[in-house]
Amino acid sequence: MAFFMTINGKRVEANEGEMVLAVARRAGIPIPTLCHHEAVEPFGSCRLCMVEVTKPAWKGWKGLMTACLYPCAPDLVIETDSERVHQVRRNVLDLLLARCPDADVIQKLASQYGVQQSSFMQREKPDKCILCGLCVRVCETAATSAISTVQRGHGREIGTPWGGPPPDCIGCLACAHVCPTGHIQFEESGSVRKIWGREFELQRCEKTGKPLPITKDQAAFLAKRQTMNPSYLSTSADANRKQTAETLGRIARWNKLGMQQEVK
Amino acid sequence: MDTHLRYDSVEAFRSHVASLFESPEAKKRRVLVCCGTGCMAGGAKQVVEAMHEQLQAIDPAKKAELNLVMKRTGCHGFCEKGPLVVLMPQGLFYKNVKPKDVEAIVQESILGDGVIERLLYVEPSTGKPVHKYGDIEFYAKQTRVAMRNIGLIDPANLDDYLLRGGYAALVKALTTMTPEDVMKEVADSKLRGRGGGGFDAGRKWRSCKSAPGDERFLICNGDEGDPGAFMDRSIMEGDPHGVLEGMILGGFALECKQGYIYVRQEYPLAVENLQRALRDARARGLLGDNILGSGFSFDIEVARGGGAFVCGESSALMRSVEGKVGEPRAKYVHATDKGLWDKPTVLNNVETWVCVPRIIEHGSAWFTAMGTERSKGTKAFALTGRVKNTGLVEVEMGTSLRDIIFGAGGGMLSDGPRGKFKAVQTGGPSGGCLPEDMLDLAVDFDTLTKAGSMMGSGGMIVMDHSTCMVDVARYFLSFLVDESCGKCVPCREGLFQMMHIVSRICEGKGTLEDLDRIEDLATAVELGSLCALGKSGPNPVRSTLRYFRHEYEAHILEKKCPAGVCKALITYGIDHDKCDGCGACLRACASSAISGTIKKGETFQIDLLQCDRCGACETVCKRGAISAS
Numbered sequence: 001m002a003f004f005m006t007i008n009g010k011r012v013e014a015n016e017g018e019m020v021l022a023v024a025r026r027a028g029i030p031i032p033t034l035c036h037h038e039a040v041e042p043f044g045s046c047r048l049c050m051v052e053v054t055k056p057a058w059k060g061w062k063g064l065m066t067a068c069l070y071p072c073a074p075d076l077v078i079e080t081d082s083e084r085v086h087q088v089r090r091n092v093l094d095l096l097l098a099r100c101p102d103a104d105v106i107q108k109l110a111s112q113y114g115v116q117q118s119s120f121m122q123r124e125k126p127d128k129c130i131l132c133g134l135c136v137r138v139c140e141t142a143a144t145s146a147i148s149t150v151q152r153g154h155g156r157e158i159g160t161p162w163g164g165p166p167p168d169c170i171g172c173l174a175c176a177h178v179c180p181t182g183h184i185q186f187e188e189s190g191s192v193r194k195i196w197g198r199e200f201e202l203q204r205c206e207k208t209g210k211p212l213p214i215t216k217d218q219a220a221f222l223a224k225r226q227t228m229n230p231s232y233l234s235t236s237a238d239a240n241r242k243q244t245a246e247t248l249g250r251i252a253r254w255n256k257l258g259m260q261q262e263v264k
Numbered sequence: 265m266d267t268h269l270r271y272d273s274v275e276a277f278r279s280h281v282a283s284l285f286e287s288p289e290a291k292k293r294r295v296l297v298c299c300g301t302g303c304m305a306g307g308a309k310q311v312v313e314a315m316h317e318q319l320q321a322i323d324p325a326k327k328a329e330l331n332l333v334m335k336r337t338g339c340h341g342f343c344e345k346g347p348l349v350v351l352m353p354q355g356l357f358y359k360n361v362k363p364k365d366v367e368a369i370v371q372e373s374i375l376g377d378g379v380i381e382r383l384l385y386v387e388p389s390t391g392k393p394v395h396k397y398g399d400i401e402f403y404a405k406q407t408r409v410a411m412r413n414i415g416l417i418d419p420a421n422l423d424d425y426l427l428r429g430g431y432a433a434l435v436k437a438l439t440t441m442t443p444e445d446v447m448k449e450v451a452d453s454k455l456r457g458r459g460g461g462g463f464d465a466g467r468k469w470r471s472c473k474s475a476p477g478d479e480r481f482l483i484c485n486g487d488e489g490d491p492g493a494f495m496d497r498s499i500m501e502g503d504p505h506g507v508l509e510g511m512i513l514g515g516f517a518l519e520c521k522q523g524y525i526y527v528r529q530e531y532p533l534a535v536e537n538l539q540r541a542l543r544d545a546r547a548r549g550l551l552g553d554n555i556l557g558s559g560f561s562f563d564i565e566v567a568r569g570g571g572a573f574v575c576g577e578s579s580a581l582m583r584s585v586e587g588k589v590g591e592p593r594a595k596y597v598h599a600t601d602k603g604l605w606d607k608p609t610v611l612n613n614v615e616t617w618v619c620v621p622r623i624i625e626h627g628s629a630w631f632t633a634m635g636t637e638r639s640k641g642t643k644a645f646a647l648t649g650r651v652k653n654t655g656l657v658e659v660e661m662g663t664s665l666r667d668i669i670f671g672a673g674g675g676m677l678s679d680g681p682r683g684k685f686k687a688v689q690t691g692g693p694s695g696g697c698l699p700e701d702m703l704d705l706a707v708d709f710d711t712l713t714k715a716g717s718m719m720g721s722g723g724m725i726v727m728d729h730s731t732c733m734v735d736v737a738r739y740f741l742s743f744l745v746d747e748s749c750g751k752c753v754p755c756r757e758g759l760f761q762m763m764h765i766v767s768r769i770c771e772g773k774g775t776l777e778d779l780d781r782i783e784d785l786a787t788a789v790e791l792g793s794l795c796a797l798g799k800s801g802p803n804p805v806r807s808t809l810r811y812f813r814h815e816y817e818a819h820i821l822e823k824k825c826p827a828g829v830c831k832a833l834i835t836y837g838i839d840h841d842k843c844d845g846c847g848a849c850l851r852a853c854a855s856s857a858i859s860g861t862i863k864k865g866e867t868f869q870i871d872l873l874q875c876d877r878c879g880a881c882e883t884v885c886k887r888g889a890i891s892a893s
Contacts, residue, residue: 047752066794069596072593087784087791088791089786091788092753096753098761120761121764152574153747154750156761191361205678
């Protein structure tokens, strides 16, 4: 069911169940985020997407909310650039800059909010990890939960079981691809890919013998998870297209069926 | 206790309780030995053993005549004076009892009518010994609702609880009330959550019940993590059935089937007593399927925490019960709609649940007769710090800080200018420090919040002039930095940086700009953090800056710590007129910073370069010749 809300004075349409961030972005209103990615559930850890929400239903009650997690409701009035919003974003970016002074993304965002240099104490051995948790969440959603956050508070970090090479990792690079600051590094040479202290052999095309951009572990995992024919993941030939179409069709039919059941 | 007994109906329950009141058990003279965690640490176990031995040795005929029974009770809340032995019905109260005192107690006070003067509690205000439990000001100034059974019953004995009117509220609800009536009674009592937030319990229950879905959960939050606060532990240890009865009533009102009690890892005795209570209640038909033959079923499970402060936050607690990492999540969708396993859930803390049976039993009007306009009933505080009586104090809402600290608390611990009251910290690490001119504040949820502190779970730390407020702020910040889960940036990074700035001020390296920086950052952390831990994290700094700004300025501008606490800013000196050359300081100094000859009439020198400001010399000097400045 669609309804209307106001963002920065602009009337926008929203649907039941949508979050403020999605609606704002659709309306072309920018809201900065670091821990958000469409592929995973919203998390609310970077606190950059804070917006000021006024609820007319609650006698004009006003509060700062994270846009990525705040569900839309009829007649909400939202300010994405108020003074209080900026105070939070400025401080958050200042803090992140002290943590990761070398991360380009942070430098750029911070300067947008008037922070050229952090006013806080810099970390002794800074890296580029801002602990947004995207890598962990994408690994949980799309792969094998091979990595996790470890410790708590200021000692929190992204880690692997007992700090060693993660046994469940399939080398899919999903973590590296979603990392907003480029902290997660990997190497690829010939048919070998290195990430998280492990080496993965790349799948080769059965017909041409050339390395494919997918590891053997990943192929096995995907074959199991997506009920695809393993041969699809070991060739790059056009012959596979027909089979892919069939598989996707089956998934689509299943999805539709599932949705109908939910509607009932 | 009869283990085969099971009440199939309300009538069976009533007739058994009636027979209990008629039984010799009810008329026995009781020797109550406190076996709370505090007294156990003080040697209560040995006292119990000695008492058992002594009672065994009494001539059987005499014993039958005396009709004696010894009970191991929960915490009396006066741990500082433990182990405690109370003789009932005369109410004789003995403190600091050692196993060697037991024989005298049995011979003089149990077999005879004598009183052992040296074991009596001496009232600090009058200097006179007090004989009776109820006459001790620490207890006389209290109104016990949540803690009414603790110390008087054996928590391992269900019959003891029944003899105190236990499960009468449940029977009342099952026989004369509908779930809606129970709901209304709790709503009318205006009971507010005792865990910190002070949210209206009736409203919470109502919104959970009206949430879509048939399956609902109840949770009792026993993850009491504030340093120094232990009222919930005492309740779980000392009156476990009270908690269960409250939850069963909640289950009845909300028409739900399952409840969980989340107990922090550090409370093994609470877990043990709760588990036993659950077993006993189930065996008697007071819990589980078809309670008292009424057709209503409800069960409770104990879930244990893993030792994280943040798991006391409701959403983190629910993740922990689910077996996931205990991290908070946004509460834009309330737990009453999507809580444990995304089902509607009511979470209240131990002290809140234990109030429910009392409200149902006595009616909401009885409860609302106590307290202030918007905070009804009583609140238990864990009074600690520089007061004479430390322990658990339950008073009516609206009692002034002065009445708590100088009434039940017995006043300040030390005399002299340094022993004078300076501040009271309420609400645990996320609370704030209130100065002397706030002493007449009538304590309730709203007044404390307005004053820049909070009720929290009821921690209350009294400080005198030997406490440095900047150091206090630094301490609480370091606690929160350790305990932050680290999920969101403002709490993880912000509190850490704030602690760094405050530490710098403690070292005399701060600037006035730092204070502005702290204020700006504090606002951002309050507004920007994900959960209440971060949102209230800046409170200790905020409130000390608000009321004790001059101390911060002294550290920054004069490079002085007025309380003589911050090591970088103090120097120790010897008053040569007072020093008698005893040499105690010389022996106490671990860094060999003191030199001189031990001889009457001689005096000593402190080498300030060697001195590491540990203060050992000051502590050992009997003549008070050494002081920090």
